[in-house]
Amino acid sequence: MEDPGLYYNQGFLAIVGSPSEHVTALAAFIDVLNGFVAESEDQLGPLTSDVAPLVVVEDTEVDDEEEPAVEPEKLEEAIVLVLGSADALVRASDREFEPAYNLLLHVLTFSPAGLPDHLSKVLDLLSTAASTHPLPTLSVLTNLFNLLPVNSSLRRSVFVTVLSVTVATGNTSLLLPQLKQLPIWFEEWDTSPDDQVALLLKISSELESADAAAALKYLQEAHGVAGAASVPVEASVTIKMIILALKDNSFLDYDSILSFTTSAPSDLVELLKIFASGTLADYKAFSAAHSDVFSTHGLDAEALTTKIRLLTLSTFAGSSPSLTLSYSSIASALEIPEEEVEFWIIDVIRAGLLQGKMSQLERKLFIHQVATRTFGEKEWDVIARQLNVWKTSLRNVLTVVRNARVTVENKVAATGGDHEKVNGVENAVEVA
Numbered sequence: 001m002e003d004p005g006l007y008y009n010q011g012f013l014a015i016v017g018s019p020s021e022h023v024t025a026l027a028a029f030i031d032v033l034n035g036f037v038a039e040s041e042d043q044l045g046p047l048t049s050d051v052a053p054l055v056v057v058e059d060t061e062v063d064d065e066e067e068p069a070v071e072p073e074k075l076e077e078a079i080v081l082v083l084g085s086a087d088a089l090v091r092a093s094d095r096e097f098e099p100a101y102n103l104l105l106h107v108l109t110f111s112p113a114g115l116p117d118h119l120s121k122v123l124d125l126l127s128t129a130a131s132t133h134p135l136p137t138l139s140v141l142t143n144l145f146n147l148l149p150v151n152s153s154l155r156r157s158v159f160v161t162v163l164s165v166t167v168a169t170g171n172t173s174l175l176l177p178q179l180k181q182l183p184i185w186f187e188e189w190d191t192s193p194d195d196q197v198a199l200l201l202k203i204s205s206e207l208e209s210a211d212a213a214a215a216l217k218y219l220q221e222a223h224g225v226a227g228a229a230s231v232p233v234e235a236s237v238t239i240k241m242i243i244l245a246l247k248d249n250s251f252l253d254y255d256s257i258l259s260f261t262t263s264a265p266s267d268l269v270e271l272l273k274i275f276a277s278g279t280l281a282d283y284k285a286f287s288a289a290h291s292d293v294f295s296t297h298g299l300d301a302e303a304l305t306t307k308i309r310l311l312t313l314s315t316f317a318g319s320s321p322s323l324t325l326s327y328s329s330i331a332s333a334l335e336i337p338e339e340e341v342e343f344w345i346i347d348v349i350r351a352g353l354l355q356g357k358m359s360q361l362e363r364k365l366f367i368h369q370v371a372t373r374t375f376g377e378k379e380w381d382v383i384a385r386q387l388n389v390w391k392t393s394l395r396n397v398l399t400v401v402r403n404a405r406v407t408v409e410n411k412v413a414a415t416g417g418d419h420e421k422v423n424g425v426e427n428a429v430e431v432a
Helices: 019-033 045-056 070-085 086-091 094-108 116-129 135-149 154-168 172-188 193-205 214-229 235-247 252-262 266-276 280-291 294-295 301-318 327-334 338-350 377-415
Strands: 325-326 354-359 365-372 416-423 425-429
Touching: 019 045, 019 094, 070 086, 070 094, 070 116, 086 094, 086 116, 094 116, 094 135, 094 325, 094 377, 116 135, 116 154, 135 154, 135 252, 135 325, 154 172, 172 193, 172 214, 193 214, 214 235, 214 252, 214 416, 235 252, 235 266, 235 294, 252 266, 266 280, 266 301, 280 301, 301 327, 301 338, 301 354, 301 365, 325 327, 327 365, 338 354
Parallel strands: none
Antiparallel strands: 325 365, 354 365, 416 425
16 A cells, blocks of 8 residues: 555644544534434434444554554545445535635545545536535535645646636636646656646636637747647648637737747648738738638637738738838728728727837828738848938038038037037037
8 A cells, every 4th residue: 555645734724623423423413414313312313313323433452642543444435435425515515615625635534545545536526516605615615635645646636636626616817826736847847848747628618619829829838839849730720720810819929839830731821821810902812712611710800900900010010111001001901991090000000019109290101010920031121121211311410520520510610609618528618
């Protein structure tokens, strides 16, 4: 038999009393939940009648400081009986539910067979109870998770149940901050790349109905781990990632997932490439040639048209050497009436793709900063052209400064005035 200490930390739950007292008390509580009403003080319920004889300690001579021990085989039999009837705990009130389960978890720490033999039963019970006791169930699962040592592989099973329960009960917001601990947990649990990918895909699948953006994030992470460790990922999973990325209004970094799409259908990859670096014209050409792609994968062509317009405006702004765009050129690029240009500029700024200001008087957009969708030869060329523009502007400024200086020097010489240097700049001082 393996050391039970490998499976749980008995110091986490501090409950006073002996194992026999706890098992009997839990059995009596379950009898009450099952509707038993004692007619006399010494009358026992059905479950308690079965459990009590197993955990009664025979009178033996022992040290006063030592507690008489229950025979391990009988203690295990009593624990199995209690656990087998623990589905009645679902009828406990919210106030009683967590303490009752904490007592059950404490009883299980004394199981000679060890917690692993009983864990699946406990998790099944808690999954069932989640519909009527959502928050107390999550509290119990948290206690169980903390009861296990940080390096216990059993924590993974508890975590998966927590994941399912939080999503099923609409408490995803309580879980998402904790998912930041995943890299640490993977290391503590000594999780193989295959198991990491499987768990990340499980997380994504569970979150998809509640938070599509979070589901997409963990699909990306799964593909990243799989790619680094050469773990195969089914094509259907990759297709789901592409579809979620296209549907998610907040997702714009398509270049980050292109390297994971080798197993996806070519037409879907072509569409993804358009959103990574293409324009509205590219999208319209694709739509005309592959209209079936949208219906096959449940994609909203109109919603995607809106998104590609935002991305097109971002790229158009980034390709301007002068960092200035006229309203008319924007209207032409987006194929919209010029009076709608400002609405699209506002939308692209709100999406975080661009920073700038509009001039209604000049009917121009002055660009301060643009988010780059992808970075390659074209982007280097744009930077080179912008640098040349800045160099030309600086040369012009320098010429103006030099001419001004010559003018001042000539004026000083002509008037016979003195001059002085202040902070390295020559200032003419006329003599009164």
